Amino acid sequence: MLDKISKGARPDLKNLKNWLDTQELSNDELDHAMDLIEKHYGITPDVFDSKIEEPGKNLDYTDDFLPIMHGIKGFLAEYVNHTKGMEAPTAYHFATALTVLGAALKRKTFVDQGTYQLYPTMQTLLVGPSGKVKKSTAANYGVRLVSSPREGRKPFFNLLQDTATGEALWKELAVYTDKTGAADGLIYVSELSTFLNKKDYNIGLIQTLTDFFDSPAYRKRKTMAGGDQIIKNVAVSALFCSNEDWLADSIPTSAFGGGFLGRMLVFYQASTDREFPRPTKITEESKTELLNLIEPVRFIDGETLLTPSADSLFADIYKQHKKNWPDDERVQPFYERFPDHILRMAMLLTISEYPEIHQPTVAEKHIAKAKEILDWVHKYLPRIYSHLGGTQFGTDHYRIFELVRRNGGSMEEKELGRRMAGRLSKKQLQEQLETMQVNGVITRIQADPWEGKVAWKLV
Numbered sequence: 001m002l003d004k005i006s007k008g009a010r011p012d013l014k015n016l017k018n019w020l021d022t023q024e025l026s027n028d029e030l031d032h033a034m035d036l037i038e039k040h041y042g043i044t045p046d047v048f049d050s051k052i053e054e055p056g057k058n059l060d061y062t063d064d065f066l067p068i069m070h071g072i073k074g075f076l077a078e079y080v081n082h083t084k085g086m087e088a089p090t091a092y093h094f095a096t097a098l099t100v101l102g103a104a105l106k107r108k109t110f111v112d113q114g115t116y117q118l119y120p121t122m123q124t125l126l127v128g129p130s131g132k133v134k135k136s137t138a139a140n141y142g143v144r145l146v147s148s149p150r151e152g153r154k155p156f157f158n159l160l161q162d163t164a165t166g167e168a169l170w171k172e173l174a175v176y177t178d179k180t181g182a183a184d185g186l187i188y189v190s191e192l193s194t195f196l197n198k199k200d201y202n203i204g205l206i207q208t209l210t211d212f213f214d215s216p217a218y219r220k221r222k223t224m225a226g227g228d229q230i231i232k233n234v235a236v237s238a239l240f241c242s243n244e245d246w247l248a249d250s251i252p253t254s255a256f257g258g259g260f261l262g263r264m265l266v267f268y269q270a271s272t273d274r275e276f277p278r279p280t281k282i283t284e285e286s287k288t289e290l291l292n293l294i295e296p297v298r299f300i301d302g303e304t305l306l307t308p309s310a311d312s313l314f315a316d317i318y319k320q321h322k323k324n325w326p327d328d329e330r331v332q333p334f335y336e337r338f339p340d341h342i343l344r345m346a347m348l349l350t351i352s353e354y355p356e357i358h359q360p361t362v363a364e365k366h367i368a369k370a371k372e373i374l375d376w377v378h379k380y381l382p383r384i385y386s387h388l389g390g391t392q393f394g395t396d397h398y399r400i401f402e403l404v405r406r407n408g409g410s411m412e413e414k415e416l417g418r419r420m421a422g423r424l425s426k427k428q429l430q431e432q433l434e435t436m437q438v439n440g441v442i443t444r445i446q447a448d449p450w451e452g453k454v455a456w457k458l459v
Contacts, residue, residue: 091269109360126242168206181233304351397435443456
């Protein structure tokens with residue numbers, strides 16, 4: 001390869017670096033190689049490594065959620081510690097713990113917002129690459145742990161069916177209303193695309209869920225048989241999982257304007273820094289100790305209050321929030337509910353730390369920590385929303401971008417065509433690539449000048 005460079009050939013720097021790494025060169029030969037690179041590429045050896053780094057190549061994962069755990073106490077903190085031997089990242093375990101805690105609280109407490117009461121039920125969506133970040137593994141463990149009955153004790157919440165019809169959900173909640181006087185529980189779905197999709201008949205399900213997520217005190221409807229179906233004291237939490245590609249096929253555009261996504265907290269992670277070929281088995285004693293931390297929430301009853309300093313901080317955040325209204329209409333539903341998310345999050349942080357207090361009181365530190373968590377959630381929303389609620393062309397654009405990015409920032413043309421063959425024709429793929437090239441997103445390069453291979457690389 002060095003002989004070819006000396007004759008004027010200029011292979012891609014990434015391929016050249018990979019080739020050099022496989023050669024056993026003496027110091028003199030390596031110096032000669034660096035001289036050729038400097039002559040033909042115009043770069044000096046000290047910047048060679050930095051020049052070959054490509055967008056998406058440096059995918060080393062940094063757990064930016066773990067520092068946020070500082071100051072969080074009780075069940076939420078111990079749950080994250082309890083699951084540290086699992087490969088899923090910290091954020092997923094925290095989100096799972098937060099959701100099951102909210103489901104366990106049902107309507108036992110609330111923050112009074114004057115015209116409505118804010119209950120601690122949680123609606124959470126874990127998003128990340130398929131098979132890489134163990135979304136459903138993390139969620140499944142927490143849901144099964146807290147929803148399973150223990151000897152002499154009832155489950156903390158009802159595990160609702162994941163059947164994808166509003167009719168079935170209404171029926172199940174009506175049964176619970178007849179039995180206990182309350183329609184509560186948690187919906188757990190390991191892959192959202194199996195539960196929701198863009199079909200017209202599922203629009204009704206999304207509308208039903210959006211209504212239930214607001215925890216209404218009473219709902220009545222006429223059934224097909226002609227009788228009335230009544231549900232009371234609704235408290236429905238949800239924990240959904242989805243990979244990036246399938247998410248685009250699951251969420252219809254109406255989910256934005258109708259507020260379905262705005263009511264959800266989306267926890268996104270691209271990778272994980274954990275690797276356990278043979279994870280350590282968690283003991284039953286450890287599980288029992290963890291569950292004992294939330295046992296007292298069964299006895300919580302009444303309004304959650306805010307200390308004067310917590311109330312003042314929340315008011316300051318609220319006013320500042322109103323000044324920073326986003327231009328992106330898709331993010332606006334989340335912004336509309338950002339204050340509610342802070343209060344709900346602060347309520348759960350408080351109860352996690354002081355589960356034995358029957359009437360919780362939110363301190364200033366809980367408001368501050370709630371905002372820190374939500375700022376982290378918001379940081380990743382543009383990435384998730386960028387390919388939701390748009391056209392099919394935009395969805396395919398995002399898929400191509402993510403496919404190339406996850407491949408290290410470049411991909412051979414034939415491999416890219418093979419990976420997208422199930423979704424796009426050759427003509428459609430070429431149209432996408434040409435559009436992305438014109439917009440400065442991607443460029444066509446010679447992957448191997450001697451074999452005639454070409455590739456697409458992110459700019």
